[in-house]
Amino acid sequence: MTRPALPDWRTTLPWPAVDVHKHARGRLGVVSGKATQTGAARLAARAGLRIGAGVVRILCPPDATAVIAPAIEAIMLTPFGSDEALAEAAANLDAVVIGPAAGINDATQANVRALAGTGAALVVDADGLTVFEGWPEDLFEVLDRDDVLTPHEGEFRRLFPVLLEQGREAAAAEAAKRAGAVVVLKGVATVIAAPDGRLSVNDNGTPWLATAGSGDVLAGMIAGLMAQRMDSFDAARAAVWMHAEAARGFGPGLIAEDLPERIPAVLAALYSQAV
Ligand SMILES: NC(=O)C1=CN([C@@H]2O[C@H](COP(=O)(O)OP(=O)(O)OC[C@H]3O[C@@H](n4cnc5c(N)ncnc54)[C@H](OP(=O)(O)O)[C@@H]3O)[C@@H](O)[C@H]2O)[C@@H](O)CC1
Numbered sequence: 623m624t625r626p627a628l629p630d631w632r633t634t635l636p637w638p639a640v641d642v643h644k645h646a647r648g649r650l651g652v653v654s655g656k657a658t659q660t661g662a663a664r665l666a667a668r669a670g671l672r673i674g675a676g677v678v679r680i681l682c683p684p685d686a687t688a689v690i691a692p693a694i695e696a697i698m699l700t701p702f703g704s705d706e707a708l709a710e711a712a713a714n715l716d717a718v719v720i721g722p723a724a725g726i727n728d729a730t731q732a733n734v735r736a737l738a739g740t741g742a743a744l745v746v747d748a749d750g751l752t753v754f755e756g757w758p759e760d761l762f763e764v765l766d767r768d769d770v771l772t773p774h775e776g777e778f779r780r781l782f783p784v785l786l787e788q789g790r791e792a793a794a795a796e797a798a799k800r801a802g803a804v805v806v807l808k809g810v811a812t813v814i815a816a817p818d819g820r821l822s823v824n825d826n827g828t829p830w831l832a833t834a835g836s837g838d839v840l841a842g843m844i845a846g847l848m849a850q851r852m853d854s855f856d857a858a859r860a861a862v863w864m865h866a867e868a869a870r871g872f873g874p875g876l877i878a879e880d881l882p883e884r885i886p887a888v889l890a891a892l893y894s895q896a897v
């Protein structure tokens with residue numbers, strides 16, 4: 623029986639070395655929303671841990687601490703009370719997710735800016751994108767080329783109001799150039815574009831992913847690979863493919879909580895094909 627061709631990013635997937643320790647496997651942070659909106663961050667954090675980041679920490683507003691603490695085990699928790707405190711808490715992180723259920727308010731904008739000033743590579747999703755509707759340049763000017771934006775089409779239009787008229791691939795390519803960052807335009811066939819012109823269209827999507835919180839899981843998966851120092855474009859391509867493969871493996875009845883639990887099977891299949 624012939625095996626399906628391995629995805630070309632497979633060779634750069636981070637496998638742990640024999641002498642690795644948890645900090646060397648990558649430190650990931652996920653910014654949570656307020657006390658009533660913590661689920662999205664917990665989904666992203668769990669996905670980041672499952673995909674191999676060695677240490678995962680949720681950074682939360684102080685009021686969310688009592689809600690999140692009883693709902694996590696391996697994941698750690700640090701409260702922050704201001705954007706400066708957030709940047710301090712993120713100082714030694716390799717990658718950070720901000721946006722899922724973060725809140726559409728000035729604090730989220732300030733938090734994105736503060737994180738952009740740290741050494742961490744960013745995945746900006748959901749509210750972290752929406753808060754820049756009307757002034758996207760304020761976001762683009764603080765991004766680095768290894769940061770990743772993960773809009774669905776609604777969020778994409780908020781930052782790039784007319785680009786989708788060119789078609790999804792051209793729109794994503796132009797958006798990546800304008801943003802100076804990797805753009806993951808989510809949808810049936812997710813388009814991944816880098817500011818240097820690299821572009822990829824994912825081919826294993828499944829409508830079982832159309833369920834609340836699945837994008838939060840994807841953000842955590844991408845950032846989890848970036849925390850392990852995978853190139854951001856490859857991390858996005860790999861995570862989008864594995865996210866869909868996890869959903870396909872589960873099938874009917876899938877909810878976002880199921881996705882992180884399917885990641886080990888997807889990773890194991892990739893690993894066994896490679897050895
Ligand atoms: N467990 C949790 O805690 C979860 C928390 N979450 C958090 O909740 C917050 C609000 O989330 P949300 O879904 O209401 O915001 P958002 O996606 O902007 O939708 C607003 C409008 O945008 C549009 N639109 C949406 N999708 C589209 C698409 N693919 N393509 C095109 N258009 C699309 C659509 O407009 P319509 O088409 O209805 O006119 C829709 O009504 C946010 O912080 C999020 O992170 C979620 O992550 C879920 C799990």
Ligand SMILES: Nc1ncnc2c1ncn2[C@@H]1O[C@H](COP(=O)(O)OP(=O)(O)O)[C@@H](O)[C@H]1O
Pocket residue numbers: 748774808809810811812827828829830831832833834835836837838839840
């Ligand atoms: N019909 C579909 N076919 C394939 N993938 C889909 C479909 N609908 C949604 N998805 C995927 O599901 C995820 C939804 O993300 P998002 O809209 O941000 O949801 P949420 O904000 O609830 O987390 C994205 O990865 C998107 O590509």
